[in-house]
Amino acid sequence: MYTSTQPIVYSFQSTSNLSDSLAEYILKAQKESIDKRGRFTIAISGGSLPKTLTALIKKSGVKHIFYADERIVPLDHEDSNHKLAYDTLYSHVPIPSDNIHTIDLSLQNDLEELADAYEKELIREFAQKDSARFPVFDLILLGIGPDGHTASLFPGHELLSENDRWVAFIEDSPKPPPRRVTLTFPVINHAARVAFVATGVGKAQILHDILDTPEIGLPAARVRPVAPGQLVWFVDDPASAEVKLATSDFKL
Numbered sequence: 001m002y003t004s005t006q007p008i009v010y011s012f013q014s015t016s017n018l019s020d021s022l023a024e025y026i027l028k029a030q031k032e033s034i035d036k037r038g039r040f041t042i043a044i045s046g047g048s049l050p051k052t053l054t055a056l057i058k059k060s061g062v063k064h065i066f067y068a069d070e071r072i073v074p075l076d077h078e079d080s081n082h083k084l085a086y087d088t089l090y091s092h093v094p095i096p097s098d099n100i101h102t103i104d105l106s107l108q109n110d111l112e113e114l115a116d117a118y119e120k121e122l123i124r125e126f127a128q129k130d131s132a133r134f135p136v137f138d139l140i141l142l143g144i145g146p147d148g149h150t151a152s153l154f155p156g157h158e159l160l161s162e163n164d165r166w167v168a169f170i171e172d173s174p175k176p177p178p179r180r181v182t183l184t185f186p187v188i189n190h191a192a193r194v195a196f197v198a199t200g201v202g203k204a205q206i207l208h209d210i211l212d213t214p215e216i217g218l219p220a221a222r223v224r225p226v227a228p229g230q231l232v233w234f235v236d237d238p239a240s241a242e243v244k245l246a247t248s249d250f251k252l
């Protein structure tokens with residue numbers, strides 16, 4: 001039986017402090033992973049998350065980047081998480097395009113095939129190196145929605161009980177656009193580190209629900225990396241205003 005990790009919550013006065021500390025955290029994770037295993041594999045979400053990564057712009061580039069979830073729209077569409085990450089991050093840092101793992105939109109008419117193809121992309125990156133049942137990302141960066149969803153794992157949806165697949169698809173996402181692919185809980189919970197980022201007063205109530213009453217089982221509260229995985233929250237003070245769980249001072 002695996003034991004799971006308790007969250008560490010860092011709350012910052014401003015989003016720029018948050019962004020600077022998040023950049024330090026990511027670069028330290030990168031260094032540790034490269035020292036240990038010669039590679040750094042990260043998955044990122046969409047929404048407001050990529051813009052919190054801008055403090056990374058002047059630092060050295062991260063390595064293999066996957067998407068924790070992606071919307072099924074062209075890669076240059078305003079709704080694409082890849083486009084968002086490209087505009088805020090990749091267009092400013094030298095990251096070889098082969099290291100950025102996008103979905104294959106030639107398969108967009110069959111989401112099962114598209115999700116399988118993305119899973120195969122993960123298998124190519126992970127399976128030969130770690131013979132584990134699930135891939136071990138060095139870091140997964142996630143946001144949360146006002147309903148407690150994370151990645152494209154929504155409250156009450158059947159994908160919450162997906163225990164087998166690495167990548168799943170959804171055609172009825174309550175947050176538009178409706179067609180998406182997402183990493184599943186077992187993948188997220190096998191990561192070496194999961195960091196949530198949430199800012200603004202609009203996230204205050206749901207952050208309280210997720211952190212103070214995890215037993216409700218909101219999707220974001222089901223993210224509990226198996227030991228020795230680490231679970232960290234980077235939030236700003238308006239977002240953490242209702243949280244009772246103790247916050248910690250940021251330190252690396």
Ligand SMILES: O=C(O)[C@H](O)[C@@H](O)[C@H](O)[C@H](O)COP(=O)(O)O
Pocket residue numbers: 045046047048049069070071081142143144145149150151152175
């Ligand atoms: O592609 C997406 O829609 C996401 O990956 C999603 O899970 C997002 O991270 C949250 O909805 C938070 O979005 P905001 O940061 O924009 O509130």
